[in-house]
Amino acid sequence: MPAFKTLDDLGDLSGKRVLVRVDLNVPVKDGKVTDATRIERVAPTLQELSGKGARVILLAHFGRPKGKPTEGMSLRPIVGTVEAVLDHRVHFAADCVGEAAKAAVDAMVDGDILVLENTRFHAGEESNDPAFASALAANGDIYVNDAFSAAHRAHASTEGLARLLPAYAGRTMQAELVALEKGLGNPARPVVAIVGGAKVSSKIDLLKNLVGKVDALVIGGGMANTFLAARGIDVGRSLCEHDLAGTVREIEAAALASGCAIVLPVDGVVAREFKADAENETIDVDAIPADAMMLDVGPKSIESVNAWISKADTLVWNGPLGAFEISPFDRATVAAARHAALRTGEGLLVSVAGGGDTVSALNHAGVADDFTYVSTAGGAFLEWMEGKPLPGVDALKG
Template identity: 50%
Template sequence: MTKATIDDIDISGKRVLLRVDFNVPLRHGRVGDDRRISEALPTVNALRERGARTIIVTHIGRPGGRVDASLSVQPIADRLGELLGVDVPVARDVVGPSAQALVDALADGDVAMLENVRFEAGEERNDPALAQRLASFADVVVNDAFGTAHRAHASTEGVAHLLPAVAGYLMARELEVLGGVLGDPRRPLVAVLGGAKISTKLGVLTNLLNRVDSLHVGGAMACTFFRAKGAATGRSLVEEDKVQMARDILDVPGATAQLRLPFDVVVAAEATDGAGTEVVSWDAIPDDLMVVDVGPQTVAAIAADFRDAGTVIWNGPLGIYEVDAFARGTRAVAKALGESDAFSVVGGGDLGAAVDDSGVADSIDFISTGGGATLEFLEGCTLPGVAALRDRETVAK
């Protein structure tokens, strides 16, 4: 990890613009899952202990550059305050008079939060004027929002060119762990990729295929590979325009030894609760049914690989996780991973929830807070929010 962190600069008494990813679910005006907030606490507490004046910036939802009271950050600030044991005031705007007054009132060790940064239309288009207004509030930028690092937005990339910008502890940990998986993993390295569409995972799949010892594919995107192998897929989701691409991947020398497709699948007439299910071979999917989960033979094969693995990286559920009956394969694989001695890295989102639901979260070595950012990192892409941070060798304390 070559990027500078808050340990590499003097932040005592400095105004710190802390970009976090607190895009958490809200239920009835309260935070429904505070994992992302909790994982940023080490950075927030370190800033407080060193006397920084912390100005938190986050987005929530997709308000499209318009104020939406249902997407206010107030519930997030309330929960953060509960976890910190202090009051976390919230500005009524992002860069307006309320935000300026809030920043001006901060004392050493205080923490405050600006309103949802995506209420500003300039955020997602990386507007230089918005970046400049945000920069005017602070002396230093700390980016702890790995989940948004793949977007060149005003609060992630734009502002980092205007002030000294370093990583928070969570960002640093994400880069260290994911970089280690790609660069120097303990072997055998086993990967599991799930999800609906091969198009969203194609870059990750091809990049990992060159690095792993085995790569299991599940979810609906496996059906595109089934079609590429000449099998019928019934009413399953298939990306017809990606079938040839899947065929090309299967034709890569050595791919058949590394790429593991499901042996069996769970099928149903509808992707709804209460639908009857049956387990069939991958090449015997009935014309009137669709694939909704991986079958028990496939779960057993993945679990067997986990037992011998040195490192496991898993991104994406293996079935239609939103329907409880179709989440069984994903949960069974999560339990197998929790029992493995391998160093385990799991993507966030639905998969993080599956790990929680399976009761094995404490047995997983690292659960990433990124979604698209994790995918793009594993694909080998440069993340704008990371690239804009200072390198450690260029920063003097």
């Protein structure tokens, strides 16, 4: 990965206006933030900059207002939570450009923190309009990007602005990029990837990229049914994309050519109903009843997955092995997650995971804090796994 500058490369910040792109797109209910994780992630960057005398100006989006001010999508209600997390007074400006933004920035003193209004209230944000990027840049001397979750978008506040001001990675962005480099960029081998979830169709690019980069690819969730069906196995009423058999065979051929093992379930937990505590049985995958569906992988498959994790020096994980949201179909995901966490804690494994369902699954297993790195970036993490360029990251390189 080409070098990128971090906060360690900044000189004296006293009096400097630092525009910091952060992710404040947090869940809100009845005007209250219900999960402050993303705010907590950027707190170290903001506290460090403020502590060094910078005038810290936050740029962020919230929701999808489609280029115009929209009721219910203002960042104003989030400011109180930002204050609580940072334990620091936080100011707010009713616009991110123009007179309102300029007046608020001009009123700042060293160490102040200011949140500018939703960047997506302007059409120029998502179109990466040069004039809008210049208007944002007018209020800053330095640009810091600490929003990896928005780095897959070439927007004015994520890409355009980085071309106009001296650009640096914040602490969260830095940690994410270092972790991802260890995951697939320059990993310790063997590398094992676990990919689960409902549909192959949503992860075709991901699978095609991974088979050329990892030593073993473990397929779980509903995706495994599609792979099994492509091999001629009757998966009964299991979630399955039968029309993707040709695509699956292409992926398997590419894996064979690159020396990547495809690891599929050999047994599964099947039920007639998709509900918690449904009557179920464990059975080999080639004996699934016509009226049943596989909702989790079985104990022999768990043993196989954990054996691959034990062989690995690096693990990359995206997607659960089964319907982990409902008991008892969470057993495989929990068992594999805890085994990976144990290996990581022993210093034997670099474990990098990401994606909404994956984060939820690791939290469910109680091990999210025990992996080397867990990304909350969602789409950006997936596009990184797919091998696609990330404009917000590329703009920091040089």
